[in-house]
Amino acid sequence: TDLAHIRNFSIVAHIDHGKSTLADRLIQETGTVKDRDMKEQLLDSMDIERERGITIKANTVRIDYTADNGEQYVLNLIDTPGHVDFAYEVSRSMRAVEGSLLVVDSTQGVEAQTLANVYQAIEADHDIVPVLNKIDLPASDCDRVAEQIEDVIGIDASEAIQVSAKTGQGIHETLESIITHLPAPQGNLDAPLKAMLVDSWYDAYLGVIVLVRIMDGTLKKGMRVKFMSNNTLHHVDRVGVFRPEMEMVDSLGPGEIGFLTASIKQVRDTRVGDTITNDRNGTEVALDGFKPAQPVVFCGLFPVDSSEFEDLRDAIDKLALNDASFSFEMETSAALGFGFRCGFLGLLHLEVIRDRIEREYDIELITTAPSVIYHVYMKDGEMIELHNPADMPDPSKVDHIEEPRIKATILVPDEYLGDVLKLCQDRRGIQQDLTYAGSRAMVVYDLPLNEIVFDFYDRLKSVTKGYASFDYQMTGYTEDALVKMSVLVNDEPVDALSTMVHRDRAEMRGRAMCEKLKDLIPRHMFKIPIQAAIGGKVIARETLSALRKDVTAKCYGGDATRKRKLLDKQKAGKKKMRQFGKVDIPQEAFISALKMD
Ligand code: GTP
Numbered sequence: 051t052d053l054a055h056i057r058n059f060s061i062v063a064h065i066d067h068g069k070s071t072l073a074d075r076l077i078q079e080t081g082t083v084k085d086r087d088m089k090e091q092l093l094d095s096m097d098i099e100r101e102r103g104i105t106i107k108a109n110t111v112r113i114d115y116t117a118d119n120g121e122q123y124v125l126n127l128i129d130t131p132g133h134v135d136f137a138y139e140v141s142r143s144m145r146a147v148e149g150s151l152l153v154v155d156s157t158q159g160v161e162a163q164t165l166a167n168v169y170q171a172i173e174a175d176h177d178i179v180p181v182l183n184k185i186d187l188p189a190s191d192c193d194r195v196a197e198q199i200e201d202v203i204g205i206d207a208s209e210a211i212q213v214s215a216k217t218g219q220g221i222h223e224t225l226e227s228i229i230t231h232l233p234a235p236q237g238n239l240d241a242p243l244k245a246m247l248v249d250s251w252y253d254a255y256l257g258v259i260v261l262v263r264i265m266d267g268t269l270k271k272g273m274r275v276k277f278m279s280n281n282t283l284h285h286v287d288r289v290g291v292f293r294p295e296m297e298m299v300d301s302l303g304p305g306e307i308g309f310l311t312a313s314i315k316q317v318r319d320t321r322v323g324d325t326i327t328n329d330r331n332g333t334e335v336a337l338d339g340f341k342p343a344q345p346v347v348f349c350g351l352f353p354v355d356s357s358e359f360e361d362l363r364d365a366i367d368k369l370a371l372n373d374a375s376f377s378f379e380m381e382t383s384a385a386l387g388f389g390f391r392c393g394f395l396g397l398l399h400l401e402v403i404r405d406r407i408e409r410e411y412d413i414e415l416i417t418t419a420p421s422v423i424y425h426v427y428m429k430d431g432e433m434i435e436l437h438n439p440a441d442m443p444d445p446s447k448v449d450h451i452e453e454p455r456i457k458a459t460i461l462v463p464d465e466y467l468g469d470v471l472k473l474c475q476d477r478r479g480i481q482q483d484l485t486y487a488g489s490r491a492m493v494v495y496d497l498p499l500n501e502i503v504f505d506f507y508d509r510l511k512s513v514t515k516g517y518a519s520f521d522y523q524m525t526g527y528t529e530d531a532l533v534k535m536s537v538l539v540n541d542e543p544v545d546a547l548s549t550m551v552h553r554d555r556a557e558m559r560g561r562a563m564c565e566k567l568k569d570l571i572p573r574h575m576f577k578i579p580i581q582a583a584i585g586g587k588v589i590a591r592e593t594l595s596a597l598r599k600d601v602t603a604k605c606y607g608g609d610a611t612r613k614r615k616l617l618d619k620q621k622a623g624k625k626k627m628r629q630f631g632k633v634d635i636p637q638e639a640f641i642s643a644l645k646m647d
Contacts, residue, residue: 237304345393
């Protein structure tokens with residue numbers, strides 16, 4: 051296809067504003083998928099999505115469209131992940147296209163992820179077509195939302211298209227607008243191959259599938275290519291496009307988007323943002339801005355049943371093959387035995403991986419407190435990256451500690467603003483900006499990442515009854531008065547419960563944690579002191595009183611089977627616990643104890 055007849059775009063939207071429904075409509079309207087296959091199609095993609103969990107990153111489709119001017123166009127839609135954890139991947143896929151549809155639910159208005167995603171599009175120099183969706187609903191208010199787009203985002207919304215992705219109204223106008231308002235790609239057919247590695251995933255039949263955008267030159271089946279980040283060579287066995295099912299083609303030229311396979315075994319060998327070129331006489335300059343996604347949140351994963359350690363190792367190995375942003379190394383804990391210290395892009399990423407291990411591999415896990423990476427500067431000048439509070443060096447040798455901070459943007463209806471400000475203030479936030487868009491306030495806070503990795507989002511949702519939206523980006527490291535707080539149960543330190551806290555909050559946190567643990571740990575036949583300490587100094591203490599509990603006592607004279615059943619039940623209950631010295635601590639305690647109410 052010649053460049054003038056190609057349009058490449060993505061759809062940016064806040065979650066639930068109708069991105070997927072609109073994409074499905076565009077596909078259906080252009081006959082890319084026949085009406086009678088549509089339902090099946092939708093279900094299929096949902097299944098794949100479910101199967102691949104949240105790791106699904108880009109859903110791409112090539113659409114043929116005959117415009118009102120009679121000309122035939124190829125439209126390539128790249129879908130981008132909507133969640134903050136995957137911001138880096140969003141920014142990469144944005145660089146593979148020239149324009150965006152900005153979808154805003156006309157019954158709701160601009161939200162935090164609308165902003166975060168549209169800023170990425172603006173940064174990637176996109177032309178943007180605003181689309182007001184859900185106009186079939188009575189609460190739809192296009193004038194208000196168009197005005198809000200102009201006020202808050204600062205782009206012209208006077209020609210915003212009014213759409214119902216549900217009824218199909220406005221879909222034709224949207225397609226025409228893509229042709230007339232978005233630019234054609236540029237590229238040089240005669241130059242050496244220069245292709246961007248946009249995404250990759252594992253397919254059981256074809257091996258790793260690599261999604262590419264061709265910048266210059268031609269990608270052909272049978273050629274040898276080089277991945278420039280690590281200089282590896284690959285023989286291209288297949289080249290194709292998504293319609294949305296795979297269709298093989300002989301070659302892809304400048305401006306086109308498609309995929310290649312090259313007998314690559316691991317997703318780890320392909321890096322999002324990499325440049326692909328010819329093995330010889332390739333392009334001299336790689337595409338700029340390549341950097342691998344870095345994990346920012348770390349936690350320990352340990353099997354509840356220590357005999358399942360090898361199974362856990364297998365599960366983690368398999369998951370890591372397909373997820374280059376998930377890192378892990380073996381860890382031993384005095385209390386928990388053998389496990390893994392794992393790194394994630396964010397909390398959602400952590401939860402997804404943990405759930406998959408529990409569900410797909412049937413291994414019950416103890417998850418230790420999530421931690422960010424601290425920079426610990428030693429008196430001798432060395433800097434240690436601390437991923438695990440348990441590894442905190444002797445404080446007398448530490449000069450100072452720096453922690454990562456974020457810029458958080460929160461949009462919230464006016465009536466909940468007070469609660470949101472209080473929440474941010476409680477989390478050591480520094481307010482940077484407060485503006486209004488209609489009856490909604492937009493607040494920008496500078497916050498320590500460690501104050502939000504835990505339960506910030508849950509708290510935000512609960513204090514605003516779900517009406518707030520939230521997005522963040524990392525800004526850098528700053529020094530603060532941070533200390534390691536240890537927890538002792540029955541005088542034994544439980545390293546999986548140690549956390550880094552701000553000195554001023556340590557006592558409050560310590561007290562809250564001891565109280566929580568007192569409720570979470572079942573009573574034993576002896577009394578159990580629960581303490582929080584900094585260095586050797588105890589800052590909070592609770593005592594769990596003793597209990598004599600004989601579950602079979604009430605089966606006095608009863609039959610043997612009933613008695614055995616009860617004992618089995620007790621054993622099953624025990625399985626979810628781990629023993630620390632003489633004390634059983636339930637699995638939930640490790641996470642629940644750290645939640646702040
Ligand atoms: P995520 O996939 O969760 O990011 O959401 P999304 O932005 O892709 O939204 P999705 O397409 O899943 O739509 C969210 C909900 O809004 C679904 O229940 C849709 O059926 C509904 N929806 C989407 N477009 C319209 C519309 O034009 N009118 C009405 N009434 N509902 C719509």
